[in-house]
Amino acid sequence: MVHRVGYAPGVYDLFHVGHLNILRHARSQCDYLVAGVVSDEMATLAKGHRPVIPLPERLEIVRSVRYVDAAFVETVPEKVETWQQVRFDVIFKGDDWQNTDRGRKLERDFAEVGVEVVYFPYTVHTSSTQLRRVLETLVSVPGALSAP
Numbered sequence: 370m371v372h373r374v375g376y377a378p379g380v381y382d383l384f385h386v387g388h389l390n391i392l393r394h395a396r397s398q399c400d401y402l403v404a405g406v407v408s409d410e411m412a413t414l415a416k417g418h419r420p421v422i423p424l425p426e427r428l429e430i431v432r433s434v435r436y437v438d439a440a441f442v443e444t445v446p447e448k449v450e451t452w453q454q455v456r457f458d459v460i461f462k463g464d465d466w467q468n469t470d471r472g473r474k475l476e477r478d479f480a481e482v483g484v485e486v487v488y489f490p491y492t493v494h495t496s497s498t499q500l501r502r503v504l505e506t507l508v509s510v511p512g513a514l515s516a517p
Contacts (some may be wrong), residue, residue: 375399
């Protein structure tokens with residue numbers, strides 16, 4: 370029996386339906402799904418700011434999703450280094466990576482070790498970046514977060 374291990378990395382900050390969709394779709398294409406939760410330090414390096422939700426809480430949220438078999442803290446910038454630790458057969462990314470320099474690099478790196486790269490549609494109407502902007506706007510407006 371072939372046991373196909375999938376890997377779905379992400380910051381998973383301000384967990385929303387787009388995150389859930391990626392994990393659901395990823396699980397449908399593998400036998401065992403590992404969700405890679407990017408550490409606060411790696412998220413800051415990649416995005417230029419720390420996640421709103423701290424790593425232990427993001428890890429617990431993702432680990433609790435029924436589509437996820439295991440959660441792994443991602444602490445290195447190169448996904449191939451993570452592969453050396455986790456040994457997955459397929460990696461899942463949002464299609465916002467497809468046909469970009471970073472997506473092409475990911476595909477080249479993983480082609481060398483026989484890992485398939487699968488892209489899923491990015492959830493345009495909801496993202497952690499959009500949620501962060503809304504929260505920052507609410508915080509900056511006096512009285513916006515107080516009860517009526």
